[in-house]
Amino acid sequence: MKNYLTLLLLFSTYLAFGQKTITGTVKDSRTKQPLSGVSVKIKGKSSGTVTNNDGSFQITASDGETIQVSFVSYETMEVTVGDLSKLSLFLNPNTSELSEIVFVGTRTAGRAKTETAVPVDVLKVNQIGLPTARMDLTSVLNYAAPSFNYNKQSGADGADHIDLGTLRGLGPDQTLVMINGKRRHQTAFVTLFGTRGRGNSGVDLNAFPEAAVDRIEILRDGASAQYGSDAIAGVINIILKKDINHWNVNAGWAGYYDKKFNAYQARAGNQYYYSQPLDGNTFALSADNGFAIGKQGGYVNVAVDLLSQGKTFRQVADNDFSHPDALPLNTSRRAFGDASLAAAGIMYNMELPVAPGTKTTFYSFGGYNYKYSDAYAYTRNWSAKPERFPVDQNGHLLYRPDIMRTAGDGEIYYNPHIQTRILDASVAFGFKGVTNNGWNWDLSNTLGKNDFNYFGDKTFNASNIGFSSPNHFDDGGFNFLQETLNLDFSKSYSSVASGLNLGMGAEFRFERYTIYKGEFGSYGSYSTTPMVYPNLTSDSLRTPAPGAQGFPGFSPNDVVNANRSNFAAYVDAELNVTRNWLLDGAVRIENYSDFGFVSTYKLATRYKISEDFNIRGSVSTGYRAPSLQQINFSNTLTSFSGGVLIQSRIANNNDPITKAAGIPELKQETSVNGSLGFSWKPTPGLIVTVDGYIVKVKNRIVLSGLFSADDNTLPAEFTDKLKAIGVSTAQFFANAVSTTNKGIDIVIDYTKRWGNQSVKFLLAGNIQNMTVDEIHIPDILNDTKLHQKTFFSDREEAFLVASAPNSKFSLGLEYNMAKVGLGAHLTYFGKIVLLGFGDATADNPNQTGINPMVPTDADPNVLVPENFNYNGKMTTDVYASYKFNKNVTLFVGADNIFNVHPDLGVNPLARNWAFDNESGGPWDSVQMGFNGVRLFGKLALNF
Numbered sequence: 001m002k003n004y005l006t007l008l009l010l011f012s013t014y015l016a017f018g019q020k021t022i023t024g025t026v027k028d029s030r031t032k033q034p035l036s037g038v039s040v041k042i043k044g045k046s047s048g049t050v051t052n053n054d055g056s057f058q059i060t061a062s063d064g065e066t067i068q069v070s071f072v073s074y075e076t077m078e079v080t081v082g083d084l085s086k087l088s089l090f091l092n093p094n095t096s097e098l099s100e101i102v103f104v105g106t107r108t109a110g111r112a113k114t115e116t117a118v119p120v121d122v123l124k125v126n127q128i129g130l131p132t133a134r135m136d137l138t139s140v141l142n143y144a145a146p147s148f149n150y151n152k153q154s155g156a157d158g159a160d161h162i163d164l165g166t167l168r169g170l171g172p173d174q175t176l177v178m179i180n181g182k183r184r185h186q187t188a189f190v191t192l193f194g195t196r197g198r199g200n201s202g203v204d205l206n207a208f209p210e211a212a213v214d215r216i217e218i219l220r221d222g223a224s225a226q227y228g229s230d231a232i233a234g235v236i237n238i239i240l241k242k243d244i245n246h247w248n249v250n251a252g253w254a255g256y257y258d259k260k261f262n263a264y265q266a267r268a269g270n271q272y273y274y275s276q277p278l279d280g281n282t283f284a285l286s287a288d289n290g291f292a293i294g295k296q297g298g299y300v301n302v303a304v305d306l307l308s309q310g311k312t313f314r315q316v317a318d319n320d321f322s323h324p325d326a327l328p329l330n331t332s333r334r335a336f337g338d339a340s341l342a343a344a345g346i347m348y349n350m351e352l353p354v355a356p357g358t359k360t361t362f363y364s365f366g367g368y369n370y371k372y373s374d375a376y377a378y379t380r381n382w383s384a385k386p387e388r389f390p391v392d393q394n395g396h397l398l399y400r401p402d403i404m405r406t407a408g409d410g411e412i413y414y415n416p417h418i419q420t421r422i423l424d425a426s427v428a429f430g431f432k433g434v435t436n437n438g439w440n441w442d443l444s445n446t447l448g449k450n451d452f453n454y455f456g457d458k459t460f461n462a463s464n465i466g467f468s469s470p471n472h473f474d475d476g477g478f479n480f481l482q483e484t485l486n487l488d489f490s491k492s493y494s495s496v497a498s499g500l501n502l503g504m505g506a507e508f509r510f511e512r513y514t515i516y517k518g519e520f521g522s523y524g525s526y527s528t529t530p531m532v533y534p535n536l537t538s539d540s541l542r543t544p545a546p547g548a549q550g551f552p553g554f555s556p557n558d559v560v561n562a563n564r565s566n567f568a569a570y571v572d573a574e575l576n577v578t579r580n581w582l583l584d585g586a587v588r589i590e591n592y593s594d595f596g597f598v599s600t601y602k603l604a605t606r607y608k609i610s611e612d613f614n615i616r617g618s619v620s621t622g623y624r625a626p627s628l629q630q631i632n633f634s635n636t637l638t639s640f641s642g643g644v645l646i647q648s649r650i651a652n653n654n655d656p657i658t659k660a661a662g663i664p665e666l667k668q669e670t671s672v673n674g675s676l677g678f679s680w681k682p683t684p685g686l687i688v689t690v691d692g693y694i695v696k697v698k699n700r701i702v703l704s705g706l707f708s709a710d711d712n713t714l715p716a717e718f719t720d721k722l723k724a725i726g727v728s729t730a731q732f733f734a735n736a737v738s739t740t741n742k743g744i745d746i747v748i749d750y751t752k753r754w755g756n757q758s759v760k761f762l763l764a765g766n767i768q769n770m771t772v773d774e775i776h777i778p779d780i781l782n783d784t785k786l787h788q789k790t791f792f793s794d795r796e797e798a799f800l801v802a803s804a805p806n807s808k809f810s811l812g813l814e815y816n817m818a819k820v821g822l823g824a825h826l827t828y829f830g831k832i833v834l835l836g837f838g839d840a841t842a843d844n845p846n847q848t849g850i851n852p853m854v855p856t857d858a859d860p861n862v863l864v865p866e867n868f869n870y871n872g873k874m875t876t877d878v879y880a881s882y883k884f885n886k887n888v889t890l891f892v893g894a895d896n897i898f899n900v901h902p903d904l905g906v907n908p909l910a911r912n913w914a915f916d917n918e919s920g921g922p923w924d925s926v927q928m929g930f931n932g933v934r935l936f937g938k939l940a941l942n943f
Contacts, residue, residue: 002522004765019062024087025055027297029195034297038071038416043078050492052359052434055297056457072123104613105658111929114430114679117584117604118221118614119691119745121764122143125213125247126940127594131814131879132894137213138205142927143827145218146745146764149804151925152338154375158189158452160339161373161420164202166697169770169804173627174200174669177224178229179208179238181347182366182428183228183514185448188513189482192650192703193623198799199703199733201480201629205236207369207424207450211248211286212303212347214241217405220745222695224622225602226584228507228568232622232671232697233769240349240365241301244286244290250943252891256280256312260899261922263337266317269408273313273335273376273415280312280338280931293352300350305343311374312337312931316904316922320855321471326767327904327911329380329537333920335415339375340724340933359434362445366427374419374457378920379549380638382412385402386533387542388549389414390468391458394535398468403458416459416550420477423451429487442488442505453477455524456548463544465525475553476518480629482509498576505570513628515554522553523636525726527590534934545647546726552636552647560632560652566625580608616691622671626653630733638727648706649727660718661707662730662780669698677745685751690698692744699735699776702800705793706731709847713784736792737775738801743768765809770801786845795835795849805830805927807872821881823893828874829928834905836866836916854913866913868905872924875900891938899933902926 026038034055041048043066051057061081068128070076074091104641128144129137142150147168152734153159164172170189175725177184187204191197216238223231255278260614262614263274314337330336338622347367379390382397389412390398397412403527404414454475460468463599474862488505507826517523517603525546532540546554570588577583586603591597604618634652653666677691707714709722748763750851781787807830838844838852839862878894905923906914915921923930 020061020062020085021058022081022085022087023058024066024089024219025057026051026057026071026091027055027075029090030783035071035074035891038069038074038091039648040067040069042066043068043265048494052440054733056359057357058830066930069863075106075798088382094753095421107143107590114580114681114689115606115608116688117582118219118618118675119616119677119689121216121218121220121747122164123218125210125215129210130250130891130938130940131821131881131893132480132825132877133893134933135252135282135309136253137210137484137876138165138207139218141165141205143825144764144868145807146747146766146810147220147743147768148218149808149927151698151778151927153925154337154919154921154930157204158418158420158454160375160418161341161371162187162189162204162452163421164191164197165199165205166197166202166803166837167236167765168693168743169768170233170695170697171200171700171803172198173200173230173259174232174624175202175234175236177203177205177236177238177269178227180240180428182444182446182486183236183240183482183484183509184335185426185482186480186627186629187424187450188451188452188478188629190633197803199630201222201627204424204450206343207345207422208367208426209286209288209303209305209347210300210343211250212240212307212349212367214239219920221604221618221675222671224624224671225588225600225603225620226570226572228588228590228741229566229624232624232669232673233695238345241288241303242290242299242349242351243288246301247287247943249287250284250938251286251834252284252938253283254282254936256931256934258314258899259887261314261316261901261930261932263313263315263317265289266315267286270405271329271334271407272315273411273920275313278935280310282307282309284308293350296353296356298350298352300348302346302348302870307341309338309342311340311376314921316931317406321911324908325904325923327906327914330915330921331384331411331413332379332915333376334379334413335376335921336921337376339373341371341373343369343371345369346728352813354431357616361432362429363432364427364429364793367425369422369424369633371420371422371424373422374417375677377416377418380411380549382535385545386461386535388545390462390464391533391544392466395531395535398466399533400471401467403471416456416457416548417456417852418551418731419457420457421453423453425449429491440490442929444486446484446486448676449479451477451479453656454518454551454553456550456553459517461475461521461524461546462546463524463528464521464543465531465547470521471554473522473548474519475522475551476516476558477554478513478629478633480514481512484508496575499581500576501574503570503572507566507568507615509566509568511565511628513560513563514630515558515560515632515919516635517556517559518553518589521548523547523555525931538605542725547636554635558634562628562632566629567591568835574745581936583605587888590616590623591793592625593701598623598668613677613891615619616678617676618674619651620674622697624669626666626701626733627670633733635924636727647727649730650703651732652734657718657721657730658732659722661732662715662778663704663734664778666701666733667699667735669699669701669735671695673734685753687749689747690744691744696738696740696773697741698738700739701733702736702792702796704732704734704736705796705848706846709788711786711846713779713786713937714831721772734778735776738773739770739800740773741770743767755918758815760812760814762808762812765807766804767807769806771798772797786843789843790848793849794851795837798835802832802834802887803942804870805832808927819883823881825877827877827928828872830832830872832870832926833896833926834870834917836913838866838916839863839913854907854910854916855910856909858909864907864909866907866916867905868903868917868924870902870905870924873900873902873928875928887943889940889942891936891940895934895936897933900928901930901932902928
């Protein structure tokens with residue numbers, strides 16, 4: 001026994017002296033940045049550790065043993081233990097897999113996108129942004145992501161100046177946008193007439209430099225329980241660049257060459273505004289670079305963007321109805337097309353270890369963006385609406401040749417300009433680190449503000465009798481501020497099953513929404529006395545229109561300053577039940593100062609049938625409180641209804657007009673999401689993912705239809721209030737509908753490289769369908785079919801359902817050989833059906849789109865449905881690139897090279913009723929756009 005103890009002691013002493021403690025750091029060999037979450041273990045043994053946020057690790061090993069260092073998307077490294085006890089290791093990125101690691105939807109150090117429990121797209125900005133004429137991030141995503149939807153607006157007031165995208169056909173405010181995993185603030189703007197997501201706000205993805213973005217992760221699944229309100233449709237996470245000592249400079253030009261519908265083709269007779277055969281000229285310049293801070297992996301990357309974009313002008317020149325694409329003269333919108341834009345932005349991203357040897361890092365990112373935009377409003381025609389022109393005391397026109405035009409037929413007209421100045425600023429900062437017992441922690445504060453100021457230009461306040469100036473007005477505007485404080489913890493437990501990652505945290509958010517008034521001339525009336533306009537042969541006694549034409553300014557009655565706060569806490573667990581089975585769960589509680597307490601849940605799972613085939617699915621609940629914008633926005637606008645311009649009041653939720661109409665206070669939207677799909681890698685370089693989904697949203701907030709002040713069947717208390725403020729119609733924000741979205745996303749991605757050649761094939765598709773399950777009509781308006789349908793008309797329902805086409809497919813083909821690259825991108829937009837306002841009928845007396853019918857051209861006594869059938873169309877983009885050397889690459893090509901346009905927005909049997917839509921043009925705003933072929937050239941410099 002004594003001898004046995006002696007031998008045991010000698011053996012233990014040998015082991016103790018034979019082992020040593022190894023410390024070290026692991027960094028990216030390319031960027032020299034620390035890598036956290038890297039697996040460090042002894043080869044052949046189960047014991048090991050992972051690196052901390054600063055890339056450091058500590059492990060015990062014996063001489064001669066092999067330390068194996070591995071991380072997803074990096075080449076595995078093996079180091080034999082020798083004399084050194086401190087290691088500095090650099091992992092080489094596996095370039096074929098690096099862009100496939102995602103951080104959204106997981107609180108681990110990252111997960112391969114094919115192994116996530118829910119579908120995630122990963123988009124490298126340079127790969128999707130350079131070989132195209134599109135110069136802004138939102139429009140690029142519209143063609144690159146299967147379920148991302150976006151419609152460029154025209155004739156939609158502020159929506160002409162700001163671009164909001166959506167996921168899976170839901171509203172823009174039902175998608176959460178984050179930058180570096182931190183919540184991004186929304187715009188102050190609310191979408192109104194003519195826009196998808198009508199009545200919603202959202203995040204402007206063009207309010208920061210595209211040059212600052214490394215990649216974009218799109219989580220196509222409900223994630224309210226993980227990230228909070230707004231994530232009903234999914235999450236867009238924007239990852240900023242960390243590059244140092246590397247200049248990226250991109251310069252580009254693009255312009256539309258539409259020989260079919262450019263208004264230049266219809267310039268004879270001076271009936272339309274137009275530019276040149278090549279219009280919408282856009283020039284863009286961007287640059288980014290970074291530099292190291294200290295010697296411990298600190299860095300800062302700075303990016304700037306400059307953009308100048310010209311207007312486009314589109315009309316149908318052919319008025320001969322014997323031709324299929326002919327339409328009558330468009331007198332309602334003589335300047336139809338895209339707005340002009342000048343924009344500049346700057347953004348930074350930085351990290352700095354607090355002190356050598358510590359596990360704490362300071363980080364910060366933020367930016368500033370400026371936009372100035374100019375769009376044409378609807379046309380004012382002297383023969384039809386003299387009360388919208390400047391006149392003398394006798395009602396005679398005060399002609400302004402610098403603003404007004406005279407057409408060949410003698411008509412005098414002008415188009416007011418709606419201008420906006422949009423300022424966007426944000427800053428985020430925080431500290432992150434690792435505690436002594438292995439808990440990762442992250443404390444941050446994110447502040448963002450968006451300010452939206454309207455101006456009227458080349459316009460008049462027609463009630464200022466005897467004066468034809470001023471012609472420029474400050475219309476006022478609104479702003480939105482959001483501040484978010486987060487504290488997050490996470491820790492991995494390798495001893496629980498096959499691995500457990502536990503996350504928890506809390507969030508406090510403060511929001512403030514403000515509307516500020518414009519100058520008096522922008523909204524006020526100088527004269528309310530009716531006067532005779534001698535150019536009219538009938539109905540010549542009219543009241544001069546108040547406020548600036550185009551966009552009447554915000555009045556003192558619109559001014560508001562509202563705020564609220566929100567507190568949330570969550571627990572998030574990811575359990576590897578076995579090596580093949582991943583189980584995710586999340587629970588979140590939130591308390592709004594104005595809407596109270598709510599809880600949301602999520603359960604997701606992924607099972608590896610084999611190394612190359614995964615089945616995944618999820619079920620979750622969601623919640624979205626009405627935004628401060630929806631609760632508080634109000635304004636008197638010029639809208640287009642039944643073929644005429646009218647003054648329309650959008651009354652906020654607390655307005656006496658809203659109360660008189662019986663509209664209840666806004667309440668929260670709730671949702672239930674479900675998804676089921678698979679990912680498959682049948683061969684190297686080929687990835688196939690298919691995911692089906694269903695999203696049921698209850699009490700969606702939308703804008704109601706237009707209620708007329710002349711409708712004697714409405715409560716007198718309501719209509720009297722409208723007449724008292726001089727408006728023809730009113731509409732409201734309301735929890736009007738419950739909807740169900742069903743769909744399937746398909747992605748097939750293949751990349752093959754050999755020698756100095758490569759080929760890439762990417763098919764991304766979405767097939768979806770939305771149904772309106774319920775319409776929630778307030779009691780006061782639920783008395784007659786007319787009131788029921790006015791509240792949410794057939795036209796409004798069609799508009800909501802058409803938020804996304806029933807199918808959308810994108811096919812990208814690219815071939816590269818040495819210095820030359822060739823590519824094509826085909827995008828199919830499926831059919832949508834929209835409705836017009838319709839003629840005055842028994843069902844539709846106020847021309848608000850209730851079963852809209854219009855008379856045919858052949859016989860005015862025969863009525864046909866005013867359906868606008870936008871049939872499925874395919875656009876084809878082509879491009880070529882040439883790499884002069886490792887630093888300079890040229891891209892040239894054309895988007896929509898075959899000049900495909902949407903079908904005209906008119907019933908072909910009733911073309912005299914053309915332009916009976918909210919855009920006032922030949923088409924509604926549809927995803928494929930209406931500007932035609934777009935040429936481009938871009939130069940990319942890297943050094």
